[in-house]
Amino acid sequence: MNSLLEKTFKLSENKTTVRKELMAGLITFLTMSYILVVNPQILSTTGMDRDALFTSTALAAIFATLMMALYAKLPIAQAPGMGLNAFFAFTVCGVMGYSWQFALTAVFIEGVIFILLTFFNVRELIVKSIPKVLKDAIPVGIGLFITMIGLKNAGIIVSSPDTLVTLGDFSKHDIWIAFMGLLVTAVLYARNVNGAILIGIVASTLFALILGDVKLPEGSLISTPPSIAPIFAQFQWNNILSFDMVVVVFTLLLVNLFDTVGTLIGVISKTGLADEDGNFPQMKKALFADALGTTVGSVLGTSTITAYVESASGVASGGRTGLTSVSTACMFILALFFAPLFLMVPAAATSPALIIVGLFMISSVVKINFNEMSDGLPAFLTIIFMPFTYSIAEGIVFGILSYTFIKVCSGKVKEVSATIYVIAVLFLLKIILGAMGIVG
Template sequence: MGILEKYFKLSEKKTSVKQEFLAGVITFLTMSYILVVNPNVLSDTGMDKEALFTTTALATIVATLFMGIYAKLPIAQAPGMGLNSFFAYSVVLTMGYSWQFALTAVFIEGIIFLLLTFFNVRELIVRNIPKVLKEAIPVGIGFFITLIGFKNAGFITSDANTLVRIGDFSSHNVWIALVGLIITGILLIRNINGAILIGILGATSIGLILGDISLPSQIISTPPSIAPIFGQAIQPMLSSEGWNQILSIDMLIVVFTFLFVNLFDTIGTLIGVVSKTGIADEDGNFPEMKKALFTDAFGTTIGSILGTSSVTSYVESASGVASGGRTGLTAVSVALMFGLALFLSPIFLMIPAAATAPALIIVGLFMISSIVKINFNDLSDAIPAFLTIVFMPFTYSIAEGIVFGVLSFTIYKFFTHKKSEITPTTYVLTFLFILKLILDVLKI
């Protein structure tokens, strides 16, 4: 206890070991749904679902421990929602690349993020990306994730004439998801910790009652092997064909999208959560900002090697902070909880996609909140923001939303005498995105 007191300065932060531990448990309860959702999402690419469970837990443990011990902040990290959807449904299932290619992109993103953090380039990037696009991108991702949740739930289905239509409500999957959505919504409204996880478990119970799933023969088990996906991020680097893909425009777009979303998602989460601890200034800056960003980059790099999509700071950490978490000991506690969960894989792996669909829908709701910050009275802002948002769900691609958002922003500002709002970084991105479109048209 004396070592913990001295290292984390518990008395100075007006907290205790017990308070930090309980805060960590609460944070774990609010974000442990990722152990179910991440394997379900990424396994759609052909990745081994059981290996993904272990990798998700390990990446969370490593990154969160590093955040707690190195940055000493009460913030947990895990594979990010939105980023995993982009990985699976855009890069692999839409663009047609292998999941190994996508892991390589995550690995490259992590390395770039490390370099940007080391050389203090973060501030430069933040200043030069149009603010309206920063607000629009989370909204588009929110709708994109909601669409995936609706599809997994069976709320919607494809139609040859109208593209989509209402799903078959005689299907058990629909009712499993509906029950989960109702339970989750009620618990969230009542501010119950662990609402999303409880909703998933409630939906799974309906699946058990309906006979769609069955209880595993054992509850406690050795964690599944990660051998099927471990180290695959560096495999494309070992062949000339792999390097052709790595040096392609598509890889540049994919890496940029991972980097862009992860960077601003992390910054937003860090500023929002840390501000509740009382150590941030009026601009949202705090002493350990660089260490926190470095931790995020480290987590993404290690996560890609283990075999998962980008790791990011979790806004659910705010629940632990609200419960009294003030130091990195809270994060250490979260990591310990995920360590215990590693041995409960039979329970987590039996949960069907329909039961996790409500989690996707609710996370989509949380992500669209920044839409209120967009100035729709200025059409030179509103149109690019709108295109950014709608291109993501309607093209089933987060990357396309960013591409057409940046292109439209530059075009409308340039031809409406607002060139001063276009930064050099935006011009560079516009050039690269136009080049990509030309190569797509020419089938190169």
């Protein structure tokens, strides 16, 4: 078995081991397993069967992550994307008033278009055309973004009507659970202990158990997954040529493309697999895995699939190959049958992992020359828009727009590629349509 894994994933060449990869996959799963709860909650507001959504969410994550593992051979996990599921539920089915079958059809069409764009190298061309300064800024922005997610999940920062955000209430146990895990993880890292992030998650969960915030599952830990029959391949074809369908598919295409691109660039930059321009050999395969995952996910009955930024927690723990993703997919398989056990891990217990990973990801900020305004400002906007708009895609949008405008207006037209001009125009179109209330 070890020789087979070595041959398949080239573990020695990537300076990793089976144990490291499996551990990294488990950590990635733990930091993103919330999607098994949150995705059904969001999509069920459209009238979709919530129990069926639990199963479809897990199955879609398993398929898409295995595609990334076995085809692209990257330590990137995939699942229904946050933000994209909210657009599906609250904009398409809520504001626009369409059925969930209509929204599911839009996701399917988006997936097919992405497969075609990937086959003809359009998506890879877009990724490679992103300026290096923005590729250096993207991991920094993602680092701040996932740190903010970690702080929010633990209640360390909370919303405020006066100051937008403020320090949380320290009488809440979640804050202390998170700080316990953060302290344990940091000390173990300082002492070069393998599996520090996972041990920190376990320590936080045990502390939550002692405080009474978490209870051991009652009854049997094993249960049969609910049927996906109520939502399987429930497409609605009578509106596919409507203007609204075009708008919905266009929005899904843009958001998913740059969410995935941002995550791939940000996470892979920390594995040592990318070259100095931020590109890596498996880019096309990774994008194809994402496109096929979205298409199959829509058939299974869930919203758009995307690469998960939480994969950075597995990479930070030593994950370097597709074996990490195989491990994550296996955890999703187990979750189908052992949901009570996996879901007992509280969000506060995974927060330290996200905060630590945020620390690791901001290191590329030293590569950016902030003294050169035409590079520095676009990089800065890319970084700050990700956490402050709660969107990786928006950070890339405003980074590319500012890069294009400043370069052109300062007489550096030749530094902007034709592809970036086209992308900038599309971004402007999306912003204008959004201002008109046509696009979400």
